[in-house]
Amino acid sequence: MHAFEYHRPASSKDAVSLVSKKPEGRYLAGGQSLVQAMKLRLSSPSDLIDLSALKDLTGIRTSGSTVEIGAMARHAEVAGSAEVKKAIPALAALAGTIGDRQVRHMGTLGGSLANDDPAADYPAAALGLGATIHTNKRKIEADKFFKGLYETALEPGELITSVSFPVPKRAAYMKFKNPASRFAMVGVFVADFGGKARVAVTGAGPSVFRQAEMEKALSAKFAPDSVAGIKVKPDGLNSDLHASPEYRAHLITVMARRAVEAALK
Amino acid sequence: MTIKVSMKVNGKAASAEVEARTLLVTLIRENLRLTGTHVGCDTAQCGACTVLMNGKAIKSCSIVAMQAEGAEIMTIEGVARPDGSLHPMQAAFKENHGLQCGFCTPGMVMNALDFARSHPNPTEQEVRESLEGNLCRCTGYHNIVKSIMAGAKAMGGKI
Ligand SMILES: Cc1cc2nc3c(=O)[nH]c(=O)nc-3n(C[C@H](O)[C@H](O)[C@H](O)COP(=O)(O)OP(=O)(O)OC[C@H]3O[C@@H](n4cnc5c(N)ncnc54)[C@H](O)[C@@H]3O)c2cc1C
Ligand code: FES
Ligand code: FES
Numbered sequence: 001m002h003a004f005e006y007h008r009p010a011s012s013k014d015a016v017s018l019v020s021k022k023p024e025g026r027y028l029a030g031g032q033s034l035v036q037a038m039k040l041r042l043s044s045p046s047d048l049i050d051l052s053a054l055k056d057l058t059g060i061r062t063s064g065s066t067v068e069i070g071a072m073a074r075h076a077e078v079a080g081s082a083e084v085k086k087a088i089p090a091l092a093a094l095a096g097t098i099g100d101r102q103v104r105h106m107g108t109l110g111g112s113l114a115n116d117d118p119a120a121d122y123p124a125a126a127l128g129l130g131a132t133i134h135t136n137k138r139k140i141e142a143d144k145f146f147k148g149l150y151e152t153a154l155e156p157g158e159l160i161t162s163v164s165f166p167v168p169k170r171a172a173y174m175k176f177k178n179p180a181s182r183f184a185m186v187g188v189f190v191a192d193f194g195g196k197a198r199v200a201v202t203g204a205g206p207s208v209f210r211q212a213e214m215e216k217a218l219s220a221k222f223a224p225d226s227v228a229g230i231k232v233k234p235d236g237l238n239s240d241l242h243a244s245p246e247y248r249a250h251l252i253t254v255m256a257r258r259a260v261e262a263a264l265k
Numbered sequence: 266m267t268i269k270v271s272m273k274v275n276g277k278a279a280s281a282e283v284e285a286r287t288l289l290v291t292l293i294r295e296n297l298r299l300t301g302t303h304v305g306c307d308t309a310q311c312g313a314c315t316v317l318m319n320g321k322a323i324k325s326c327s328i329v330a331m332q333a334e335g336a337e338i339m340t341i342e343g344v345a346r347p348d349g350s351l352h353p354m355q356a357a358f359k360e361n362h363g364l365q366c367g368f369c370t371p372g373m374v375m376n377a378l379d380f381a382r383s384h385p386n387p388t389e390q391e392v393r394e395s396l397e398g399n400l401c402r403c404t405g406y407h408n409i410v411k412s413i414m415a416g417a418k419a420m421g422g423k424i
Contacts, residue, residue, distance in 0.1 A: 001286045002286070003284060004286060005266075006268060006285040006329070006331045030328075031327060031328045031329065031332060032309070035327055035328060035329060036327065039308075048285070050331065050332065076321075099398070100312070100397035100398025100399075101322055101376065101380065101395060101397065101398055102312060102315055102323050102324045102327075102376065103309070103398060105321040105323050106323050106327070106328065180310075181310075
């Protein structure tokens with residue numbers, strides 16, 4: 001790991017102003033992606049601005065129609081939250097499938113979205129539920145947030161403060177795990193907002209994306225059969241030693257069908 | 266350039282002057298000379314480096330020491346009773362042959378302590394799921410699962 005300077009500001013205002021003075025500085029949330037990347041020297045920031053003392057980035061608040069979760073909420077906290085389990089059980093369950101216990105004790109919602117790993121789970125929930133990402137400057141719709149491989153709409157130094165997830169009628173997430181890393185080889189999040197369905201796919205492309213054909217079919221009728229026959233084209237899907245684009249395309253349909261089944265249970 | 270890091274380790278105040286890039290596991294093993302915490306992979310996969318930070322199991326190879334500034338850390342050296350007798354979870358590993366070479370064992374025990382606190386009477390399935398972040402190259406896991414089930418019962422939800 002290359003040398004850097006460490007900072008732990010006490011307020012998000014200080015964090016933002018620090019990062020604006022350090023062009024090569026980066027925020028540090030749980031470190032479960034960033035510290036790994038730094039160890040491999042894939043990333044070598046001049047400064048790390050640790051967000052762990054920022055109280056305004058924590059907490060989970062539910063109103064009737066949305067669940068708002070602070071950017072620094074750890075995966076384990078979301079997975080175990082009685083409020084999230086009640087309002088959007090699929091979101092709590094998704095958080096509980098990320099990595100392993102130890103990773104879930106450190107990793108955060110904001111870090112996962114900002115990182116936008118092509119195989120990460122939270123982006124599927126954010127896009128599948130049509131979440132809003134709150135930053136120190138503005139609100140960004142999930143539809144406009146995920147731009148491509150590890151690329152988001154965040155500007156340099158922009159800080160995610162919280163994310164609000166609309167509460168659907170029903171939803172579920174199905175993940176075909178890479179057995180070694182437990183990241184999603186393909187993960188599909190389906191949500192039914194009553195006559196309007198959303199389907200978000202992670203792990204399959206350079207970044208999370210919506211599946212329009214499935215959304216149309218599920219909006220007409222939210223049932224496993226609506227998606228079971230849909231053949232997804234492999235064009236543009238990821239190819240690596242774990243799976244070919246054709247296999248990933250096949251998995252999208254299988255995971256979507258299983259997710260709809262699970263949502264209806 | 267160095268920076269001062271202070272925390273409580275196994276109940277005692279500990280501090281050191283380190284480079285900011287020092288990993289928590291490096292601080293524990295090299296500065297504090299607590300070599301019971303192992304490094305199996307250094308890539309966040311194996312869990313041999315698991316310690317408790319404010320009561321929660323984390324991989325100490327995956328955070329920098331400064332992230333633990335002001336925290337309470339517990340390593341395998343802090344687990345046995347003050348008179349040297351084994352903690353019920355350690356005793357359960359011994360009874361049930363939960364280790365062979367023993368390399369993974371400190372991480373297994375630390376993760377199990379945290380898990381057992383919220384699962385005083387876990388099912389086999391729950392125990393197997395709790396081991397997602399811990400690898401063992403020797404035992405085939407079967408006796409580790411048995412050990413944790415027995416240890417969790419003996420602990421009764423308290424570390
Ligand atoms: C063994 C292992 C297995 C894993 N398995 C999975 C898995 O199955 N599924 C999955 O989804 N993930 C997985 N992960 C990744 C894990 O979920 C990470 O915790 C997460 O991707 C990043 O969150 P973090 O809090 O650790 O962020 P960090 O690593 O601290 O930061 C990641 C990036 O986000 C930026 N950032 C952090 N917070 C903010 C903020 N509030 N505003 C703006 N930018 C910010 C940082 O500057 C950095 O660029 C795994 C990780 C490990 C080590
Ligand atoms: S050494 Fe930390 S997980 Fe392997
Ligand atoms: S006992 Fe040898 S690695 Fe687990």
